[in-house]
C-alpha cells in the first residue's frame with residue numbers, strides 16, 4: 001500500500017543484503033520510522049515487543065529471522081537455537097509456527113554452506129505469497145460486500161465494523177480483513193469503517209485508523225464498547241475481523257474483544273465475517289476455547305496509555321491507580337457458531353470442519 005504516494009510493504013530485505021527492514025509499529029501513528037534488523041535476536045525482539053505484529057507479518061518476520069540466523073551460524077545447532085528463540089516470541093498466532101516449520105523444512109536437508117541463500121529465498125517467497133493470498137481474500141470479500149451493498153437499501157453508505165488491525169500493517173501487504181475494504185473503496189462502493197479502538201494497545205485507533213486514513217477510506221474510531229449500540233441501531237451492515245489462529249472446526253481466535261463483537265452481531269442479525277490466509281488455520285485443533293494458548297502480556301500495557309502531547313512529544317501516562325493489579329489477556333476465541341462465514345484465499349466457506357474441508361481438502365486430518 002502507499003504512504004504519501006510511495007509503495008511500501010511492512011518488511012523487506014535491506015539493499016545491502018545484510019539485514020531486513022521493518023516499519024516500527026510501536027511508533028505509529030505519530031512517527032513513521034523504519035528499523036533495520038541485523039540479527040535473529042533483533043528479529044525476535046521485534047516480534048515479542050510488537051514492533052511488528054499481526055499473524056501473517058509475525059510469520060514473515062520469523063522467516064526472515066531464520067535467514068539472519070543462517071548468515072551468522074548455519075550449523076544444525078545454529079538452526080535449532082534460532083528456531084527456538086523465534087518460536088518463544090508470541091504464543092497465539094499460529095503463522096509463527098507455520099513459517100518457522102516451513103523454512104526449517106527447506107533448510108534441514110541442505111549442507112550448511114547452502115542454508116543462508118536458501119533461507120533468504122524462502123523468506124521472500126513466504127512474503128510474496130502473503131501478498132498474493134491477501135489480494136485473493138480481498139477479491140472474495142469484495143463479492144460479499146457487493147452483495148450486502150446491493151440488498152441493504154442504503155446506497156449512500158455501507159458500514160463495516162472491524163476490530164484490532166488486520167490491515168496491511170498486520171500482513172506483508174493488503175491485510176486480511178481490510179483487503180476487501182480497500183478493494184471496495186477502489187471499486188467505488190460507499191464504504192465507511194467503524195474502527196474499534198482495541199484496548200489495551202489501541203491497534204485500531206493507532207494503526208487501522210492510520211492506514212485507512214492514508215488510503216482515503218472513510219472511517220470513524222469508536223470506543224471498544226460502542227459496537228453493540230451501533231448494531232442495535234442498524235448502523236453496522238457487516239463486521240469483518242482477522243484471526244491469529246482458526247481451528248479446523250472454524251473457531252476463531254483473534255484480538256481480545258472480538259468475541260463480544262461476535263455476540264452482539266449474532267444478537268442483532270449482523271453478518272460476522274472472518275478473513276484469513278490458510279497458514280492461520282491450525283488443522284490439528286478442534287476446540288478453540290480449550291486448545292488455543294492465549295497470550296497474557298505485561299500489565300503496563302493496561303495501566304499506561306501512550307499518546308501525543310500538545311507540544312509534540314509521544315509520552316506514556318498512567319491511567320490505573322498505583323497498586324491496582326491488571327490482567328492483560330491479549331486474545332479471545334469466538335466459537336464457529338457465531339461466525340457467518342470465513343473468507344480465505346480460495347473463497348468463502350462456512351466456519352465448520354466441512355466448510356474448511358470443501359476449500360482445503362488436502363489439509364483435512366482424518
Ligand code: MRU
Nearest residue numbers: 053054055164166170242243255
Ligand atoms: O497482538 P497483535 O496486534 O499481533 O494482534 C493482531 C490481531 O489480533 C489481528 O487482528 C490478527 O492478527 C489478524 S491479522 C491479519
